[in-house]
Amino acid sequence: MTKQRITISDVAKKAGVSPTAVSFAFNKPEQLGKETLERIFEAARELGYAANPYARALHSGSIGSLGVLVPQSISSIFSNPFFAAFLQGMGVMCDEKGIGLLTLAVQDNNLEAAIAKAPVDGFVLVGLNEDHEEVAPLIKRNIPTVIVDGDGSQFSTVNVDDEGGAYQAAKYLLDQGHRDIRILTFETPYNHLEYVYFGVGGRRLRGYQRAFQEAGLDWNDEYLVPTIASIEGGQDSFMQLMAQKRQPSAVLAVSDAMAIGVVLAAKQANLRIPQDLAVIGFDDIPLAELMSPALSTVNQPVTEKGRLAADLLISALEEGQHKAQHFMLPTTLILRDTTR
């Protein structure tokens, strides 16, 4: 026997009033007489009544939670310290407003379906551009949305100076005299190298490239090593690099996880860091500082990024139509033990 859900009518019947009165009791108590109010609350408490959130949302159009959409599996999101920090930042705002945070699994193909089904008032899109075809429905149905690490004009965007940070990192190594530098990039779909110049990874790459060119070096796709964005990925890539004839004196990685993998693999191979191998990562995740040797890296204000994104989204939600704003937060080269 499945217990029937308690509805507003059940409470109304028990309290001897109309369903409207019960609704008023919770939403506009000033509309009701004092003792009726008491009676309704009493009945509701006894029956354990709580308004059906879907019925409420159907009417009001709002459900009280935000969606975070990342074109990756949920499990990979949570294993990524970058997202942990980012979600923490969003969490600060959500806590303040008593709002839930829905992380969405997105098998790349059915992004559109995920958007349609999600019980949220608005989205934060990470690593997707406004002109992505599957993002179109959000525009069409004008659902409040904020884009992070991606381009857009109708929606507000929050980005970070990836190009500048990468430039600084590469310039630093080049100024130190390094000429054999390898670059660990995000893995590309279908191993198609041109994809590597898209998105966040692409922006970082262009920063490295600019530094190389200013130093009078040819930019060569041979420098690039597509790598899975994880510690293991970094280890694997570096082990492969060591197997080659020409060994790098320095490694630039587009993510800290990869860089840490490189450091681990180099330590196992008894390379001295930074003498035999210099490494600079990207992101400045907490582990970068805590590991030893501590990782040199490019800091980006991840938590602030999350906080700002949530803030923009919530403002848009509260104020109805909201003018799109575009933010570019600074990045900073942080030198620790894996360089110099």
Add this chain to the structure above:
Amino acid sequence: MTKQRITISDVAKKAGVSPTAVSFAFNKPEQLGKETLERIFEAARELGYAANPYARALHSGSIGSLGVLVPQSISSIFSNPFFAAFLQGMGVMCDEKGIGLLTLAVQDNNLEAAIAKAPVDGFVLVGLNEDHEEVAPLIKRNIPTVIVDGDGSQFSTVNVDDEGGAYQAAKYLLDQGHRDIRILTFETPYNHLEYVYFGVGGRRLRGYQRAFQEAGLDWNDEYLVPTIASIEGGQDSFMQLMAQKRQPSAVLAVSDAMAIGVVLAAKQANLRIPQDLAVIGFDDIPLAELMSPALSTVNQPVTEKGRLAADLLISALEEGQHKAQHFMLPTTLILRDTTR
């Protein structure tokens, strides 16, 4: 001008059919003729129609996402590596089933309100017991629920042998001859020491206690140092300990974050680890292995815990009524550089 949401009737009108037909097109296409079907899909595509998830949920009772309820702020959840691993585990299952994961802000007082408002099909409760008064509505309205790190009989539970793991840790230090051991416990509400014996922290404490008693030592609440569960918390607590007359030769911490803080503070004070100070944490978060000196700790299968919890919840959802199952996963003492 706010764009009106496209409804099923809009599509119906455009395709020249009844709303029912449109619904059938998406849910029971075999009920419709081939060319009508085409016409409906065409109209839906042009208008950018997607069924309102709330209306659908109102009818079907299911919305396709799971709630994770932790009696902490969202922001503190994501900054906690334990939860990152736990959510990753849940994420594996959610990915498989295409289900969203809603993390809920819970200001302790309005836990009940959060439960009532959440657009989810079921809950995973972390660190709450079934008999918690605010959990009652879940039972009353029999919403599928799984309890993690807490007790329950009606709901399935997933726990870990906290007591046994703690016992092993304490026994190891005592066997090594340590007699000046301090124990970093979870902070208690209102600084009321008796709360320390509740919940997960309490189970771990009882493990330490058993080892102490078997070693013929008095158990003394003076050993206990309530500490905020973070790296900074651990640092602060250890700095206070060092300021005292009697210095500990070893520290047991109920969480790795605290333990890491202790190690950091001890390093800054130029203590040699493990010679001057031995440390054993709890949880075995990824950082424990990667930091240096690598942290000795008690491993618990956190990701598996998350996976199992989600699995149990999803099964309960799919199979309707489901018999409660109770799991107790093993813990293992992992000795690394901060001991012996």
Add this chain to the structure above:
DNA sequence: AGCTTTTAGTAAAAGGTTTTAGAAAAAATG
């Protein structure tokens, strides 16, 4: 041709809430 079965589609109810417009009763006003 007359009957039954199948196919293709529709009307209406159900799901639970909020809000608008309005009614009845009570209180205030002159």
Add this chain to the structure above:
DNA sequence: CATTTTTTCTAAAACCTTTTACTAAAAGCT
């Protein structure tokens, strides 16, 4: 006391979808 205003409460519409029960037309059968 009659009239207006205020207070307290209700009926009904709206929100949007799915499902059940049903009809009309077409097809199959003897």
